[in-house]
Amino acid sequence: MGNKETSWEPKIIAFLCNWCSYAGADLAGVGRMQYPANVRVIRVPCSGRISPFFILSSLQNGADGVLVSGCHPGDCHYLTGNYSARRKFALLKSQLEHIGIEKERVQFTWVSASEGGKFAEVINRVTETVKALGPAKRLVKKCL
Amino acid sequence: MSSTRITGAVLVVGGGIGGIQSSLDLAESGFKVYLVEKSPAIGGTMPQLDKTFPTNDCSMCILSPKLVECGRHLNIEILTNAELKGISGKPGNFKAVIEQKPRYVAMDKCTGCGDCAEKCPVKLPDLFNKGLSQRKAIFRLFEQAYPPTFAIEKEACLECGICARHCAAEAIDFEMEPNTLEINIGSIILSPGFEEFDAGLIANYGYGIFKNVITSIEFERILSASGPYQGQLLRPSDMKPPQRIAWIQCVGSRDIHKVNNNYCSAVCCTYAIKEAVVAKEHSSTDLNTTIFYIDIRTYGKGFENYYERAKEEHGVRFVKSEIHRIYRDENENLILRFSENNKIKEEEFDLVVLSVGVTQSEANQELAKTLGIQLNQHGFCRVEDFSPVSTSRAGIFTAGVFSEPKDIPETVMAASAAAGEASGILAAARHTLARDKEYPQEKNIIGEKPRIGIFICHCGINIGSVVDISAVKDYAATLQNVVFVEDSLFTCSQDSQQKIKERIEEHNLNRVVVAACTPRTHEPLFQETLRETGLNKYLFEMANIRDQCSWVHQGQPEKATEKAKDLIRMSVAKAKLIEPLFQTNLEVNHSALVVGGGISGMVSALTVARQGFKVHVIEKSSRFGGIANNIYSTIEGFDVQVYLKELIDEVSNNPLIHLYTEAEILDVSGYVGNFKTRLVIGAGKEEKEITHGVVVIASGGDIYKPNEYLYGNNPNVFSLIELEGEIAKKNNLISTSRNIVLIQCIGSRDDERSYCSRTCCSKAVKLSLELKKLNPDVNIYVLYRDIRTYGFKEQYYLEAREKGVLFIPYDVSDKPEVEAISKEGKDFIKVTVNDLILNESFSIDADILALATAIIPSPDSKKLAGLFKVPLDENGFFMEAHIKLRPVDFPTEGVFVCGLAHSPKLITESIIQAKAAASRACIILSRDKIESGATVSTINKDKCSGCGMCMELCPFIAIEIDGEDNTATVNEALCKGCGVCASSCRCGAVDIMGFTNNEIYSMIKNGAFGVLE
């Protein structure tokens, strides 16, 4: 078991908005900024597209962590998508914490199209914290 | 019909980004285009660059889709290896003679496989890589080149026939003859580009002798993953990674001593910064990068921030010192002597990059002679301030660096502007020679079992060197519904598109997944390929295994390979569920609305009207002209007031242009092709509704009013623009002044406004010269941080210095101080400054103090941004769709931007951008119908409860609740597909086409778990 723990790598689902964060992730690539290979990106038009179901479903299906990233407030390609998303995310994150899900499992951040460095850092940080938590146990479905 | 006398075709000379943009704009607005390029492939300089500033986008990657788009456009005929040899006729009806050299490879036969080049025994320096590597006598300029056909360099060829023997397509033809073509066109656009300055002309730098002294373009090639060293940062002498790199600026520019170039090349400062930043990213060690400069000229949009970040975040070192000579030691290291902090220093570097300027080649000058167009004193194409894309010969226009050094976005703007000018004289012949692209009938795949084809790209070595492509390929083949998997060196190249089409046919594919770079740049390209085979373009999905995988996991090939498998599995999971989507045709209202009645607005309006469309111009004040009402001449000496009067007269007398003053917008509704704008006009507040198909935002900017430096508290303190007014009035104060001080960068380049206002240095120089004219004895002191007289404005800076204007640099942390004083009954402004070069402080008793106050966004910008639903940047200027390649477009279709509303700029630059915006707008106006987006919101009425949440959250007011059955209805023309509605609908009644809940759920299931199914 101990051996298994050390070789364990978390799997993290990231929802990135097409215009800022996905572009920021591409820019991290353009700059050859290195970060851990634990993240699986799902591209969505806007952080406003992200339903609480996406996050919950990721956790249920075995993701050890979930990252949501959109344009900085005020910079939304769709003008206000991230503002309305922010309220939704605030409540969901708070509720998950409330019922006892480790709060670091679900993270939200803003990464602009020019912040390749920030994207890499976010991935580093999120991977590190999720790794420290160990495999997700709460809310994971046992039979899929 | 008048069109019988006008030819609806345009000749574009030069296949760089400028020529490509002009060609695409013209072809899209109903003209036939001949694009003549003298090399074997289009692309120009951009393919040689590694990254582009200030976003560090990969240059080839943003260009490549344009190459393919241009290459496959039905109305663009590309003539490579070709040169324009002569013209006859007049505007509207030219005849051009074009000579095309043989490429000795048949274009209709060559498949671009490269077997010929592999076998060719002749090796010669690869000029695309600036001789840092070798290529064969049969070659392709670069991998993604269009046309992808190989070519033989006849001078080097042994005619051994080995290539012909190995060419399965039998494409080699040594008998090919040169070809002379005669074509009929109505107008010509010249964008033949530039030549880098020959660094060998400066003997002191040892270029060509010292192996580790290279030019900036050579360094670009070294940085490039497709370059001679596969993107490894190495120096030529010993192929070791350099630890210390120096850039020497202004090589061949701003140099009247070593070479006679009295202009600034305008791009070198920012590209050197880019190269330093990118080099640091490439280096595994803490690379020491030093840029030796005279002035840092980061005047463009977003450049100043880029400069600051290079200094602060990346630790690039900047030294304000000229370098007169480079010394070399026995290890091929290079020693530079310079002055830093008033001390002479000597330092060793492993590599020195010469930031070479741009010049005009003899060939370009010859071209000008052939066409009978005038050149200016610098050997560039002569244009005038108020007609900046017109050559001296009617009907012939120019774009790009041929007329002045400029960067990519300015080239793209000039290219669109030139296309607009050509369209203006050929409007009557629109659609006479151009054809509409016809696609095969779309296959009906609904109900078919998914048959997915996967195309995996190596991207040269970019993906293949990290990700184990063959393992990924094997894995992909095991996925359910996948019937075909193939890998290729560059999936984006033109020949790969052909191959994809063949595979779709052969295997009857009904879904395509490409695993490659990123959908952000390449999705449209592959979608077009699908369309050409009769597949609905939305039956496409892309897995990002380069930008977000191989590039960021270079040291972990195994994990990167696993990730690539996962990403492909997720894409396949989505692909299985995607369905064809359909765009709807929308009628187009053929008139434009221009917001703002300054020079930009009026020029836009005229450009649109000349193409035959109706324009409404709304101006908020009672007077047209905007800020230009307070500007009297350009730095080149053209009279702005005379121009402005003519412009206003022309606009007022044009029957297609409707002017409204004291107009305020109440609200805007509608979408591209069909906008409705409600206004109140005039003192009477009369309400009016305008319907229009497009909008050009030319709402201008404002001038910063400082609180500092006694401004507003002392009658002898002016802003530069106010001083210009005083000069025009010949204020007595000027002729009696002994000392006049100008302070630069007031409100620019500071914490609050991090951008450079671009125009103030030129204005300060211009005003200094005028002041000297009025009062030759006056002492003029210009206190500055960097003098940014880029391009040909440099010569006036030189002239001002020759005339004795004193330019004194100050440091931003030690700003000049001023104080109102009285001496012998006279009032002065005592200005104290610490001269950065002499490192000594002194005071001037100034009679006049003029402040170079920043250009700031118009206070209306925010409101307009809200009304037209377009974004602003962090400084409050309008933010274009792409800073490099879409500089006048917005992501919102049908809305365009120009002038100060976009960023600070000079009148000439505003005119170019205004013409460009109008030209782009006319592409839409020239159509009868346009297609709306397909990735829009859709409502399942059976599930909708009509709660109105989606309606309230929709940023585009695209959803209404239907009174009848209390359910939501989406206006697809207004919907942009953001998905806020879908994520907020509790009842699950709303979905987004192309990003459906089902598709995303499937990706989640396949991404969250290791392996499913």
Added chain:
Amino acid sequence: MTDVSNKIREEAGKLLEKGEVDVIIGFEKGSIPLSATPCFIRNEADIEKLIWNEYCGNNLSLYLSKARGKIGIIAKGCDTRAIVELIKEKQVQRERIVIIGVPCEGMLDRKRIMIRCQSRNITGIEDQGRQLLITGDSLNVAVEKDEFFYPACQVCANRNPVMCDVFIGNTIEEQKTDEFTDVTDFNEKPSEERWAYITDEIDRCIRCYACRNACPLCYCKECFVDATQPQWVGKTIEQSDTLSFHIMRSIHLAGRCIECGACERACPVMVDIRKLNRKMSADVKNMFGYKTGLDIDQPAPLSVFKPDDSEEFILDI
């Protein structure tokens, strides 16, 4: 109580008589002790059926979308709060209803009283004001009412109708209870303890959806748990699925739950559902300054935003 019942009958009778409404939604006597049942009165002749007592716990707004014509509704504080939200969400048209508002001092929790009575057969109930004397087969207990109000009623901050056309009885003093100390206290417990509590509760859930069916704000034509394309939440009674159902339901009710406690009353296995809903109520109040069900003109917190909304939860690097 009898006074109130009479007044209700009088007012309801008038409305029916004048033809101002087609139906009155109110309560009639339940078929078992300690209960009242929702009823629909269409004829003046049936008006005497209407009653008012401490067992009228159901949220009658639930039936508004189900009845046709013009409706008169007997509404407590919580019913009116639900009506406010339903009007905002375009599920009820204000002009279609006449609200007969009744202040409420709390409703009694039959289930817990029955437990107190060891579920024996009850033959007599004597209401002594603050106490009930309950008698039956070998049963004789005094029940302190204060201890047996529904949990939702105990923390109810709006016991008077927030909106009505006819007001019955006298305005009562409101409890000062909306500080959400219960939520704060729970949040202060360690994550493991919270998880243990929540899963203990949730594990009892048999997924009968009585909570959803009783909820006046759960009006979707198809609930997400019944949807198949995609099936976001599995239909099993595995903890992950059950909990996900309850989390999502609480998210869907965020800023909309008017805390009537209908869900909990309906739950056959007494799951502490309000633990989740209360958290959301506390959050919308603290984060967005929103109190549900009070103001018909105040937009729902998730239908608007402020540029300076809290960013505390955003990962800042």
